[in-house]
Amino acid sequence: MLEDSFIPLTLARILRPWGRRGEVAAEILTDFLQRLTGRSEAWLAAAGSAPRRVKIRSCRIHLGQAIFHFEGVDSISDAEKLRGCEVQVPLADRAPAGEGRHYISDLIGCAICEEGSAAALGTVQDVQRAADESAGAAADSWVLVVATPRGELLIPLAAEICTHIDTAGRRIEVRLPEGLRDLNAP
Numbered sequence: 645m646l647e648d649s650f651i652p653l654t655l656a657r658i659l660r661p662w663g664r665r666g667e668v669a670a671e672i673l674t675d676f677l678q679r680l681t682g683r684s685e686a687w688l689a690a691a692g693s694a695p696r697r698v699k700i701r702s703c704r705i706h707l708g709q710a711i712f713h714f715e716g717v718d719s720i721s722d723a724e725k726l727r728g729c730e731v732q733v734p735l736a737d738r739a740p741a742g743e744g745r746h747y748i749s750d751l752i753g754c755a756i757c758e759e760g761s762a763a764a765l766g767t768v769q770d771v772q773r774a775a776d777e778s779a780g781a782a783a784d785s786w787v788l789v790v791a792t793p794r795g796e797l798l799i800p801l802a803a804e805i806c807t808h809i810d811t812a813g814r815r816i817e818v819r820l821p822e823g824l825r826d827l828n829a830p
Contacts, residue, residue, distance in 0.1 A: 651735040652687065652695060655679055656710050658731065661723035668723045670710040670731060676739045680710045680731075687732040688714075695732055744803075750811040756790050756799065759807055759817050765825075766792035768816070771801065788816070797825065 656670035674680065681703050687695035699715035712731065717723055741747050748771040755764040770789040786801040799805060799818060808817040 650687075650695070652689060652730075652732040653735045653738050654689075654730045654732050655686070656712075656731040658688075658712070658726045658729045659709070660727060661720045662711050664720060665713070666717040666719050666723050667711055667713045668717070668726050669706075670712055672705075672708070672710050677705055679733070679739055681705065683733070687734075688726065689730045689732050691728065695730075746809060746811055751788065751801075751809075751816070754809075754811065754814050754816045756788070756797075756816050756818055759819050765818075766790040766797060769796075774800075798827075799824070 655674045656672055658668045658670045660669055661667070662669040672680065683700050683703065685697060685699050688698050689695040701713040701715055703710055703712050705711070710731075714726070717726065738747070741750075751768050751771050754768045756766050756768060757764050767790065768788050769791045772787050772789060774785050774787045788799040788801055788806070790797040790799055799820070805818055805820065806816055807819050808815075810816070
């Protein structure tokens with residue numbers, strides 16, 4: 645039975661059956677692979693229905709996908725019924741992000757304020773990856789997409805710019821480089 649306080653955190657999305665014994669291949673939606681391979685249970689959520697608790701017989705990583713085998717799923721036709729389901733855990737079970745790191749879901753909705761100012765410039769609407777293709781994947785960086793009264797403002801998520809991040813207080817203090825505020829303005 646699902647508790648009223650259950651707030652889901654999606655770790656993977658089932659793509660298709662894998663093999664002949666009821667296993668499924670899933671797209672991995674977490675950076676913490678041990679959250680997948682070390683679990684004995686999870687919740688499966690299909691579009692339009694409440695999540696249901698399932699026992700995990702096994703989970704392994706194969707070619708960048710999670711291969712799950714759930715209890716009671718023993719054939720290709722059983723596995724086919726799980727296509728599109730999300731593999732979830734309670735948000736309370738989320739792994740710590742680590743020092744100086746933040747979950748995207750915690751950043752969205754935070755007010756952006758310049759250092760020393762109580763007035764908000766806007767609110768974080770999204771966080772996007774902004775890869776520097778000339779430097780390769782190792783140079784990936786993140787950008788805060790901020791809704792302001794003047795339109796969308798893109799702010800690099802860098803320690804030199806985002807000087808204080810308080811996700812519990814829903815506030816991010818920034819030191820904007822000269823001209824950044826006008827760069828994205830209409």
